[in-house]
Amino acid sequence: MVSNRRVTQLDIARLAGVSQATVSLVLNGTEYALARIPQETRERVQRIIRETRYVPDPIARRMAKGSNRILGVFTYEPAFPSAQADFFLPFLFGIEEEAQARGYDLLLLTGVGQGAQRKIFAEESRLRIADGCIVLGRAFDRDELQRLVAGDYPFVAIGRREDAGAPVPFVGADYATATGQLVQQARALGHTRLAYLGPTDTAESTADRWRGFRAALETDLRMALHMTDTAGTDAALMDAVLQSGATAVFCVELADAMRLEAAARARDLRLPQHLSVMALGSHLRAESSRTRFASFHIPREEMGRQATAMLVRRIEGGTGEPVQQALLPCEPIAGDTLGPAPR
Incomplete structure (x- = not known):
């Protein structure tokens, strides 16, 4: 009846002697719409669908419904080089798991430019291939964030973000x-x-750590040293x-904690007997360190x-979905590097 090429709705319509719109209604129509088609016509179309073993094109069906069921993931830094893989991979694991559970595919969007010059928006933006986008990065482009907030394209940031003309939807950690x-x-x-060793205002995540540190200082606590560089x-x-x-050092970067640990060994000093050192957040590289630093677990996945x-809620709820913001708790990691202050 039909050649070996893929059978289309147009083929079904030609064989059944009906319009393609009628075939589409038989396949996808509501009960009310189907009631307008004579039963004999519906049965004839359904018989030809069975005989031709017609399989609907999932992409065409999604486009007809205005949804690709694809979620975009954009990162301002390369996601997979070894230097940054331990930062991004846990996020990607969690994203993939939830997307699969909700029946969505993932599309990695790299934008244009290289490294810190990456941009979400370009002359030919490919954002609209996906129904919405998750945006990751230590620091965001503020102009692009304002453009996302002002537009109608669904997105969610990972990490707390300051308002950008209006509240930004995000899921972050309570640093x-x-x-x-x-x-x-x-x-x-x-x-x-x-x-305190490390930056204080390069991004919201570092600003939050610094804010938590300063707020916890009481009258009997003194910041003896503050090095941003x-x-x-x-x-x-x-x-x-x-x-x-x-006697206690708080390091924004695990690398600085590891440097202090190496310098202590070189001087025959021991952690925490001579000096307590803490890393302000868990890090996959810490698993390869000989020392388990006192820290807290960042729930990246x-x-x-x-x-x-x-x-997904923003995509499926449409423009009426309210902006949500969530900060997840970080569980403490006891570690081996925080002990009583030396006398």
């Missing part, structure tokens, strides 16, 4: 509370002179800490899952 809890743990162990040798970094008299669920 401020987790950092403050670490400070209180150190205080309970007798530490009164603290050092930790460039230099490991020995120079350790010299600065020791000369300040700090759960952030990915909840961001995906939030995005």
